[in-house]
Amino acid sequence: MTFPDYFPIWDQLRQDQRDRLLESLMLRTVPRGTVLHNGDMDCTGLLLVKSGQLRAYILSPEGREITLYRLFDRDMCLFSASCILRSIQFEVTIEAEKETQFWVIPPEVYQRLMEESAPVANYTGELMADRFSEVMWLMEQIMWKSLDKRLAAFLLEEAAIEGTNQLKITHETIANHLGSHREVITRMLRYFQNEGMVKLSRGMVAILDGGRLKELGVS
């Protein structure tokens, strides 16, 4: 599997555009925990994930985090190239949650493609609309949904991503995903444990009753 297999509008590029893209690409592998982009960094470029998992989050002035979305195989990260989208006026941090391999498309190469190709420009717009939709979903959760429901939905999502009900995750990390405080998450998890929905141990949350979590999460 090579870059053209991962880049959805490859077929709509001219040969000279394909050549330019392939010549400029870099394939990188980073270990878990690497911060690939934040507000202080120069424009990193567009990232196309080959394998692994990235997390996009925002930071409060006091250092609290909230996860906006995750990127998996074949997902493209636009916000690491916010320099070429001048109207993007917010800062997102992108971090590898697992060892991740990805292609970097240099910003000036992508910008030229966008300017000369309507398919590339429209694809970029669709990507932005995707992320926008995820953030709107999140905002609706935050505005209208209580933390117990958001926590239940988060645990189930993690279990689906990891393919296991034995989640290796700290309360601090969960708080960072949900924009909450560790103490608040610990209290809520203990309530879930008392209700028999999870079992807590050091650095672990085991899901015992996914059905009830699901009922809670979707209600």
Add this chain to the structure above:
Amino acid sequence: MTFPDYFPIWDQLRQDQRDRLLESLMLRTVPRGTVLHNGDMDCTGLLLVKSGQLRAYILSPEGREITLYRLFDRDMCLFSASCILRSIQFEVTIEAEKETQFWVIPPEVYQRLMEESAPVANYTGELMADRFSEVMWLMEQIMWKSLDKRLAAFLLEEAAIEGTNQLKITHETIANHLGSHREVITRMLRYFQNEGMVKLSRGMVAILDGGRLKELGVS
């Protein structure tokens, strides 16, 4: 002032594209309070505001509102044409806050322009990035900022939009803008009044000390 004066990328269109656009346009005027778009309606088309004021907001399942952003003269509303941006997976309601005059660009006409013109596609992406940035700003406010600060910032914004410190607005309406409850807003406004920052009367909030509100709002 005609449509070409209001449409920022007019100069980058070909003559046949300009003709198609002008032939398909409709100029409409709606009274204050008109709902121009919501999730149940068909795809309304793109709206380009000539004069007046539109409000975009989301609704909770229980009918609570939160204002996402406002559109003024020369602003273009994309989300009333979400049918042509397939990745937009959320529902926004668009309502006229004042008598508003606007052009409607039919969705199929705009879609064809986007498909054949990189400038139109890129312009659309920039518009989406603008709105995305406004929503991200709002989310950061909601996540990290307390309601007193948000209320102070809201009152000052209203005063700037209306050009007066005598705001004709109910507590219910303010609550709808901020995604809060009327009772909560009334309590906070009374606190502001006790502090000498505002004066409350029936259906009115008068700003007495804009300087202190500003200090509170930006802190």
